[in-house]
Amino acid sequence: xxxxxxxxxxxxxxxxxxxxxxxxxxxxxxxxxxxxxxxxxxxxxxxxxxxxxxxxxxxxxxxxxxxxxxxxxxxxxxxxxxxxxxxxxxxxxxxxxxxxxxxxxxxxxxxxxxxxxxxxxxxxxxxxxxxxxxxxxxxxxxxxxxxxxxxxxxxxxxxxxxxxxxxxxxxxxxxxxxxxxxxxxxxxxxxxxxxxxx
Numbered sequence: 692x693x694x695x696x697x698x699x700x701x702x703x704x705x706x707x708x709x710x711x712x713x714x715x716x717x718x719x720x721x722x723x724x725x726x727x728x729x730x731x732x733x734x735x736x737x738x739x740x741x742x743x744x745x746x747x748x749x750x751x752x753x754x755x756x757x758x759x760x761x762x763x764x765x766x767x768x769x770x771x772x773x774x775x776x777x778x779x780x781x782x783x784x785x786x787x788x789x790x791x792x793x794x795x796x797x798x799x800x801x802x803x804x805x806x807x808x809x810x811x812x813x814x815x816x817x818x819x820x821x822x823x824x825x826x827x828x829x830x831x832x833x834x835x836x837x838x839x840x841x842x843x844x845x846x847x848x849x850x851x852x853x854x855x856x857x858x859x860x861x862x863x864x865x866x867x868x869x870x871x872x873x874x875x876x877x878x879x880x881x882x883x884x885x886x887x888x889x
Contacts, residue, residue, distance in 0.1 A: 721758060726860070727751035728884015732775040737869065737876030746791060748774035750882060756804065765804040767814065773798045775880055788829070794839050794870070794878075795824035800847050815848040818864055820878075838872055845878060856888045 733745040752771030759765060776794040780787065802816035820843035826835050849862030866877035 722756040722888040724754055724886055724888040725752070726754055726769070726771075726884055726886030728860075728882055730773060730775060731881040733777040733879055734870050734874075734876040735879055737871070737874040743777035743792075743876075744780050746774075746776045746778050746793070748776075750774065750798075750884070752798075754886065756888075762809075763806055765806075767800075767802045767804045769798070769800045769802070771798045771800070772796075773820075773880075775878060791828040793824065793826045793828060794822060796820040796843065797823055798843075798864075800864075802847060804851075806853075810852055810854070812851045812853055813849075814851060814860075814862070815846075818845040818847045819843075820845065839870055840868065840872060842868075843870060843878060844868055849882075851886075858886045858888070860884055860886065 727750060730748045730750050731745050732748065733743050736743070750771050750773040752769060752773075754767055754769040757766045757768075773796045774793070775796060776792045778792070779790040798818055798820040800816060800818040802814045804812050804814045806812045822839055822841045822843070825837065825839045843866055845864045845866045847862055847864040849860055851858050851860040860883070862882045864878065864880045864882070866879075868877070869875050870878050
């Protein structure tokens with residue numbers, strides 16, 4: 692609990708400094724904005740008999756970009772609502788069934804962003820996630836469960852194409868700790884999307 696509060700405090704501080712920085716810096720020096728896109732999420736096989744199928748959903752949230760070396764290196768903290776999880780598709784007596792494990796997070800990546808020219812940038816860093824929803828949905832019903840750990844630590848890496856006030860991005864995140872309790876299964880998420888700088 693102490694670790695969660697400390698991480699949240701750091702992220703809130705960085706985001707607040709980004710917002711305050713808008714008053715004293717020009718748009719070319721500091722950015723704040725919104726971003727969103729698609730998730731292609733699953734968990735690794737771990738101790739499951741078979742690897743789960745991916746769940747396709749979305750993510751949306753806010754970001755700040757704090758320049759350390761102008762046009763070369765920045766720190767990019769984010770605050771993202773991300774719908775993740777996995778699916779289990781199986782056939783029983785000739786009938787196909789689908790079970791969707793819905794795991795939703797508030798994710799807080801803190802990324803180093805390195806520009807390779809004016810447009811292309813590489814991004815990498817840690818991501819801290821707090822589970823805010825967990826449920827299982829079948830063809831006929833939905834129920835809440837408590838089989839997923841509340842806190843997720845991951846590594847994130849990706850690329851972005853940056854234009855004046857718009858950017859496109861692709862990213863992959865991989866958990867460092869198990870997600871489903873006593874399974875050794877870890878989050879594995881591909882993301883693509885678009886962002887808008889204010």
